[in-house]
Amino acid sequence: xxxxxxxxxxxxxxxxxxxxxxxxxxxxxxxxxxxxxxxxxxxxxxxxxxxxxxxxxxxxxxxxxxxxxxxxxxxxxxxxxxxxxxxxxxxxxxxxxxxxxxxxxxxxxxxxxx
Amino acid sequence: xxxxxxxxxxxxxxxxxxxxxxxxxxxxxxxxxxxxxxxxxxxxxxxxxxxxxxxxxxxxxxxxxxxxxxxxxxxxxxxxxxxxxxxxxxxxxxxxxxxxxxxxxxxxxxxxxxxx
Numbered sequence: 001x002x003x004x005x006x007x008x009x010x011x012x013x014x015x016x017x018x019x020x021x022x023x024x025x026x027x028x029x030x031x032x033x034x035x036x037x038x039x040x041x042x043x044x045x046x047x048x049x050x051x052x053x054x055x056x057x058x059x060x061x062x063x064x065x066x067x068x069x070x071x072x073x074x075x076x077x078x079x080x081x082x083x084x085x086x087x088x089x090x091x092x093x094x095x096x097x098x099x100x101x102x103x104x105x106x107x108x109x110x111x112x113x114x
Numbered sequence: 115x116x117x118x119x120x121x122x123x124x125x126x127x128x129x130x131x132x133x134x135x136x137x138x139x140x141x142x143x144x145x146x147x148x149x150x151x152x153x154x155x156x157x158x159x160x161x162x163x164x165x166x167x168x169x170x171x172x173x174x175x176x177x178x179x180x181x182x183x184x185x186x187x188x189x190x191x192x193x194x195x196x197x198x199x200x201x202x203x204x205x206x207x208x209x210x211x212x213x214x215x216x217x218x219x220x221x222x223x224x225x226x227x228x229x230x
Contacts (some may be wrong), residue, residue, distance in 0.1 A: 029165040043117065043207075043221035043222045092217070094217045099162065104156045113146075
């Protein structure tokens with residue numbers, strides 16, 4: 001079984017500041033890693049994913065994440081946030097045979113203040 | 115291209131009543147998933163359809179929940195009878211057949227269920 005822990009339930013930041021949303025996972029098998037984002041009154045959408053290869057992955061809207069196998073982490077970063085980045089962010093994992101069966105973390109609410 | 119559509123957006127029912135949630139996936143998406151988020155908790159997998167067949171229903175909490183996918187198009191999730199602990203947001207997601215292997219799911223906005 002897999003589990004995902006998002007270390008911060010809420011992260012307030014000021015506009016144009018950098019941000020890091022932390023995610024750790026536990027699994028006895030190799031997993032794929034994802035960050036999904038839910039903007040207010042919208043469905044979740046895929047921000048970025050790590051399947052294999054380079055451990056630094058870039059996603060939409062200037063976000064990036066780094067897979068660290070030894071620390072079992074997949075932290076999400078953005079060097080300069082905008083008001084429009086205010087949303088809830090979900091880290092998730094999936095095994096190679098799960099076919100879309102994602103295990104999610106608890107979510108982190110990012111609030112960007114002017 | 116229309117996204118994943120869920121109906122109703124919010125439903126308030128009394129304990130013991132029945133509720134049916136509907137999901138219309140993106141056209142052409144063979145994979146359809148149901149997830150649920152109970153207040154304050156993580157989003158949890160309920161089940162997965164490939165076309166009209168249930169591929170994985172390991173996350174269904176109990177036999178009060180019944181999911182169907184008629185003709186491999188839209189899906190319904192019925193809760194009968196509803197209990198207080200069933201309150202939460204029910205998300206539907208869909209993907210093309212092979213995209214399920216890479217976790218690229220398209221989610222609807224969710225149906226919020228409140229059981230009083």
